Amino acid sequence: MQRTTFPSPLAGMAAGTVISFCALSAFAPQTFSSKIKLNLTLFSLLLGGAAGLIIPAAKSRNKAMVLAAQPGWSGWRNFVVSRREKESEEITSFYLQPVDPGPLPSYRPGQFLSIELIIPGELKPVVRTYSLSDFPDPKQPIDHYRLSIKKEPAPRGKDVPAGLASNFLHDHVRVGHDLRVRVPAGNFVLDTEANTPIVLISNGVGITPMIAMAKAAGQRQVWFVHGCRNGEFHAFRSEVNLLAAQHPNINVHYAYSKPSMADQGNYHSEGRVDGALLQRLVNVPADYFLCGSPPFMESLIAELKQFGINEASIHFESFNKALPTVKAVEANSDAAFPGAKVEFSDSSNSSTWSGEDPELSLLSLAEAEGLMPPCACRAGVCGTCATKLLAGKVNYINEPSAAVEPGEVLICIARPASAQVKLKL
Ligand SMILES: Cc1cc2nc3c(=O)[nH]c(=O)nc-3n(C[C@H](O)[C@H](O)[C@H](O)COP(=O)(O)OP(=O)(O)OC[C@H]3O[C@@H](n4cnc5c(N)ncnc54)[C@H](O)[C@@H]3O)c2cc1C
CATH class of the missing domain: 2.40.30.10 (Translation factors)
Known part of the structure; x- marks a missing residue:
């Protein structure tokens, strides 16, 4: 629902005029001649009208400037x-x-x-x-x-x-x-309006979104827990150390699996980041954000659940593939449909999804036909392969995390769920 907080120019003109006129009638000295009163009435009409026009216009200009400060773009x-x-x-x-x-x-x-x-x-x-x-x-x-x-x-x-x-x-x-x-996208994000403590856990290159989150965390309590082999493979150490030095609410823990002599004093524990370490470090209810290699995340997610952390408080992103922890979309009335005919409208090509390999996606099927749809993550994460579904139904091999427009499907994780499927490809 849109709430109107400022009058439209017309309403503003009317209100401004009435207010000026009332003020004039109440405070104009009795000695004023009726000609002076008439002139002042006309003046109040002009003054009130102008104020009524200018204030809402200025407000809407400000609003337009706020919108202009957050432009996006479509396509490349x-x-x-x-x-x-x-x-x-x-x-x-x-x-x-x-x-x-x-x-x-x-x-x-x-x-x-x-x-x-x-x-x-x-x-x-x-x-x-x-x-x-x-x-x-x-x-x-x-x-x-x-x-x-x-x-x-x-x-x-x-x-x-x-x-x-x-x-x-x-x-x-x-x-x-x-x-x-393409314009920034993705749903693995920190809610900057919330103030729950957060635990940012990464290994290897999984550190990248964690830096953005740590920098955006404001005053909330943060544990920044990162695992890597040793100092040579530890990216952003000085940047994160500087951030923690400037923000006492950020606690840093680095776990090196194979530290060298040169690493003395630069890390906090030897070994991998695991549930026991997290239990030692974090002593309050928190939201957990994980990014790293699939085995690292799978084992940590399982441990966090064992410790009674609510699933809703565990957020993760995989750079490589969908994790098995993401539950597959239930096969019900829209179950995968072996033998489905798949048509590609732009190229007038078609193929059959045999169902022999239940994980064969419509993207792979299209590629086998020589088509080259844009794609990147092949895991339903990035949204690059979103394609218009012109007819039929599909289901997903695993839960998608990319947002799609109505009528589009992520073909990298989709398979037919009806006898015929037609894609705009
Ligand atoms: C949401 C999201 C965010 C990401 N953020 C980052 C980030 O911040 N930083 C980052 O570095 N990456 C990130 N990634 C990963 C990134 O998108 C790429 O997947 C990564 O860079 C690898 O791409 P590539 O083209 O180099 O490797 P690819 O060519 O795609 O190959 C991937 C791996 O498969 C191996 N491979 C190649 N051919 C075969 C074959 N025939 N059989 C078996 N294995 C094979 C390759 O050796 C390689 O190890 C992110 C991914 C996602 C989904």
Whole structure:
């Protein structure tokens, strides 16, 4: 419901006139001639009318300025890398500025950007999603975004290529490189209006959204708990230490699994972040935010639940894949439909979803047909693959966390739930 707090210009004119006229009738000396009274009446009409017009107009201009201070954009926007900063052995920050002179919208702590890279040899632009690793002072205009990216090696013992986008960024993207960016998005966010104590738990590159959250936490009590191998792999140590030094409400704990001699005095415990450590550190009811490798989060979530922490107080984001802790959408009347015919309207292609692999997504099916829909996380997190569902029904392999417009589905985690499905692809 919209509440009207200021009169419209017409109502303002009327009110202003009546008020001025009443004041004049009550306070004008009896000795004034009727001609003077008539002139003063006309004057009050003009004065009241002008005030009634000006005040609401000024208010609506202010409102417009507030809206203009938080602009967004739709689709892709051109940015340029304005700075690169090595944060650890494997993480480098990239500062991005828009190419156009338009303002940058603020964002909620924990949100991410989707970026598009043109990588030589790739048949289509490569889209990936990266958390915003900083949180600007809300009183200052924003002139850049910061992303901090881990160079992904090939998994040990497997003959597969190293991470495509992260290696390209580290090896080839320098200051001056152009790339396209979508507006900040994501639901893994800190509610900055609340004042519950918070526990920010991360390992490795999962630290990125935690920095934004710690910076946006205001006066609430914060435990910033981070695990990594040792000082060489510890990104943002000085930045977080400085933040904690400036804000006594932020308690920091670093757990190193393989500390070296050079790390003496720079970490608080040896080993991994686990439930026992959290129980020792946190002594009040709190909201827990987790980001890190899937095994790290799975075991911690299970432990937190064992300790009686309410599920609603546990928030997490996976960079790699949907966690099994996210419950699969129940198969009921809209159960997956083996043998469904899937049509791709733009290309006039079609295929059959056999159901042999119940986890085969509509995105994979489209790719098998030679289509190249935009996609990034392949886990229902980033929303890049949102596609119009023109006919039929789908269900989700796991609960999506990206927001979608009505009539759209996240094809990276969707499968048919009716005999026919038609997608705008
Ligand atoms: C919401 C969100 C926020 C994120 N924020 C960040 C962030 O702040 N910082 C960050 O660094 N990352 C972040 N990520 C992860 C990021 O989006 C990318 O997934 C990551 O950079 C890896 O992309 P890549 O192109 O380098 O690797 P990919 O090419 O996608 O490969 C991923 C991994 O799979 C391996 N691989 C390649 N081919 C195969 C194969 N055939 N078989 C098996 N394995 C294979 C690669 O070696 C690599 O280890 C985030 C993800 C999400 C969803």
